[in-house]
Amino acid sequence: MKHTLTLLFALPAALLLGLYLNHPTRPTAVEDVGPVPDIPRTWDSTAIATFMLPHADTSVTVRPLSEQEYYDLPERVIYKSYSLYAPEHMPAGYFDSLRQLEPEIVFDPATLETEEDWIRAGELIFDAPHNFTTIDSIAENVLFSTVAGDFWSQIDMPLTEEGVMPFWRLVVREKGTVEVGRFACGMCHTRVQDDGTLIKGAQGNYPFDRERALLAPMLLRAQQIPDLDQSVRRFEKLLFGAPWIDHPSQAWLDSLTVEQFVAALSAIPPGVMARHGAHPLHPVRIPDLRGVKDHRYLDATGLMRHRTIGDLMRYAAFNEDAELLTRYNDFIPRLGRHEGPLPPLDALGFDRFTDAQLYALARYLYALEPLPSPRRYDDAMLARGERVFIEDGCVTCHTPPLYTNNELTPVDGFIPPENHFERFDLFDISVETDPSLARYTRRATGYYKVPGLRGLWYRSPLLHDGSVTTLDELFDAQRLEEDFVPSGFKGASVEARAVPGHPFGLELSEEDKAALIAYLNTL
């Protein structure tokens, strides 16, 4: 029970590799890699110092882990992992067969010689969970039983056509013990299409927050925690607290009840996530990692720069626990108010990927390209759509061939400091979308980045907060009205609300709109 509780509640925060990337110094050719590649030092203090954008609220000083603190974290070992099937698809005796297996360490950089080797190894890292829960009878009953409520169907868990639930993996780290492994990169960055096709690196559709909303209170009550509200509050503050920000969303955390927790998380659709450093009231859509090598900023708010492959490694490390140990003035998410040196972090359950593992992961991600669209339209319609794309000004921000100008747009209410114009790539116009994520969370920079549009055909929901789920909806002028009912993220207890901003394509004729959507669906 404790382990199950830990699995679902007292975890190092989700690994979310929202990555947008573009830099000319990245290695691209096989000859650049060589048998012993020049692996960047992930937590290089000089690079770290210029890696993050300043917080939008200048009253906070953000200090990541020091180089020493980071490298003092224990290193992870990557074990072979196995598919997890939905109960109705589970092969007979599957768990027992896994219990007969010897643990197998699958990542050894000494065996990697070519770029292809590194990319294949990187996929192992992508799939490697780093949080483990033993399959005991309680977990099996709660998680896998088709009798006990069938929680997977309650949260509409996507399954591949083989009946695999790809977001978790089964791991054997000790012979005879099978563990559920979670929080691999792939947990959030894997998409299962309606036809059961799996797309790794795409905008993931694991119903993470709905699962939390369903299971966490159930397990807290089963454990007879005396003050459920306080327990929920404590953990949510770890994930989302930003005490220096004077905003109702922070006050909401201070008075959070279990019922509010359930309502807020249940309202977040798959493809959108209350990731650590964001907020359940201001969730963020999970990005598409395919094409990340060409993106200059990472995170929806452009929180991190992507100048070299080392920056992508840093981003992964930051989101793999290091963010929870970052100092925001005297607040450290994992510890709350804290002055002085950190306590022994391995005792708190923190560890890290090695530089070689992160390098392999980055090589794998660099190799992921947006998938060609299977959508077919007649040439005249596409030509018309392209013309609309140009004439309506879309091309200015979503510039081919990447369909992004790789720039940051300031949000309403944020005035870029003068030195930002020299330091960062700014497109100094707000597109007037909801500014909350970019102003009132730990990940607030005052900006949203311009996303790329390649691969749009397999993405949903759309916009930084996943408010809309289709391009038709995006180009519907009615969405600016207060009585509009968004099909994506609305917010808890919200029936209707305007979806503000990005006021492009709202006055097109039906024919032009259809043509534009067709064109966008082919990118």
Place this chain on the structure above:
Amino acid sequence: MPGSLKYLLLCGILLLPLASRAQPRWHVESASITFTIKNAGLPVGGSFEGLEADLRFDPAQPERSTMVASIDASTVRTGIGLRDRHLRKRDYFDVERHPRIRMTCMRIEKAQDGVFRGRFRLQIKEFTQEVTMPFTFTFTAHGRGGRLVGDFTLNRLDFGLGEQSLILADVVTVRLAVDVKPAE
């Protein structure tokens, strides 16, 4: 005073107003200032308003003309509100610091009847470049008015208007169409 000298003096006095007569001065009745640039291969157009001009122009003596004109940079319009706002920002016209675009005539020459060629100093933001604008001047309203129409091109990078771009062309074509009437 000798008679010839008196005669010359009288002629001078009589002719002096002619000799020193200023170029006809024109008042701007209406103006259309439009521009076109290729964006991703397709022409995109826009306009400005707020032309203020001191036009002293005689089609018969164009070399003696003076023209000083300016427009309100913040009036830039392309049909897309957010784009217009962006154009007013520092990356482009920076209208907060440079509210007006100015054009000053350096020299006008006659090419043929009704067709002229002018060299102008064009100032956008802190940048000044020489541009050549062929234009026509046509009398209208039975000679009580006139219409000046001219085109010229500029390189936006010479004026700090945006940066090099894969899709946005450097060359901008500007057209002026100004209806004038004699100033009072």
